[in-house]
Amino acid sequence: MGLLDRLKAGLEKTRKVLLQDVNDVFMVRKIIDQELFDELEAILISADVGPLYTAKLLEQMRDQVKRKELNSPEALKKIIRETMAETLRKSDSPFSVPSDSLFTIMLVGVNGTGKTTTIGKLAHLFREEGRTVYSCCRRHFSGGSN
Numbered sequence: 228m229g230l231l232d233r234l235k236a237g238l239e240k241t242r243k244v245l246l247q248d249v250n251d252v253f254m255v256r257k258i259i260d261q262e263l264f265d266e267l268e269a270i271l272i273s274a275d276v277g278p279l280y281t282a283k284l285l286e287q288m289r290d291q292v293k294r295k296e297l298n299s300p301e302a303l304k305k306i307i308r309e310t311m312a313e314t315l316r317k318s319d320s321p322f323s324v325p326s327d328s329l330f331t332i333m334l335v336g337v338n339g340t341g342k343t344t345t346i347g348k349l350a351h352l353f354r355e356e357g358r359t360v361y362s363c364c365r366r367h368f369s370g371g372s373n
Contacts, residue, residue, distance in 0.1 A: 238337070244274035249307065253300045259292050263300060267307075276311075284310055326358075 248270045256263045264285055271281040288306055291297045297306065324330050332349065334342045350360045 241274045253304050256300050259300055
């Protein structure tokens, strides 16, 4: 199984929850109310969207509803899709690494998607550029007494 296949498999739950559960909510709910926002929040969090991004997205939608820019649950669905797509487009550009100061890169991802390999490649690239590379690896284990 290649890297892309492992990444797709790891993100399958997120894709399924976002596509199916969000569609289900909008099929059932015909008005925009607090219950709809609560359900959307639970779905987005369970899809690993992240609490800060979820809160920001929901707040943006609430503001648009208050300003009467959105008046149907279907419009909220469109906002979710467009906002997430725009966020991904923004993050699809290279980042610059300052050459005169310490810079930290943290990689987070699903098991088996190539984080360690990517770290090795980045370290090799930076060393070829004459930079000093420090490595720190911390693993978080859920449960138990660790």
